[in-house]
Amino acid sequence: MPQISMKREHAEQLRKDDRHWKLGVIYSCKSDPRVIVRNRWLFGWTWNFGNPYVCIVLPAFVAAFLAPILFIAPIINARISDLVAMYIVTILIMVGVAHYIAQGPR
Numbered sequence: 001m002p003q004i005s006m007k008r009e010h011a012e013q014l015r016k017d018d019r020h021w022k023l024g025v026i027y028s029c030k031s032d033p034r035v036i037v038r039n040r041w042l043f044g045w046t047w048n049f050g051n052p053y054v055c056i057v058l059p060a061f062v063a064a065f066l067a068p069i070l071f072i073a074p075i076i077n078a079r080i081s082d083l084v085a086m087y088i089v090t091i092l093i094m095v096g097v098a099h100y101i102a103q104g105p106r
Contacts, residue, residue, distance in 0.1 A: 006031075006032070006033055008103075011032055011033070011034060014029050014031060014032045015027070015029070015032065015037050015038065015040070016040075017029075020032070020050070021040060024040070024041070025040070025041070025046070026046075026049060027040070027046050027047070027048050027049065027050075028048065028049040028050040029048060029050045029051075030050040030051070031050075032048055032050065032051065033051070034048055034051070034101065034102065035047065035048055035051050035053050035054055035057050035101055036048065036057075036098050036101040036102045037102055038102050045098045045099075045102050057101075061094060064090060064093070064094060065090060065091075065094065067090075068083060068086035068087060068090055069083060072086060073086075
């Protein structure tokens, strides 16, 4: 089980350590309490596969992304423009949540 709190500087040192990156792109660090961390080489974020909470958060993100087309659209008889608007809102929310989580310890 990862620590609940850690100084931001220490968490960033863990993220920058080569030992925690598998194949250079998959982050796995059990001592890092963050579920989502900033990517190493590219912009954006990646999952911390060393954190056991990824098993809960990752399916929640997938469900949030699929919900508009699988559940909401059939109920409201959505048009393509409605689906596009729902996806834009969903993606903006997911980016905001990922950014907040990736900030790590406060």
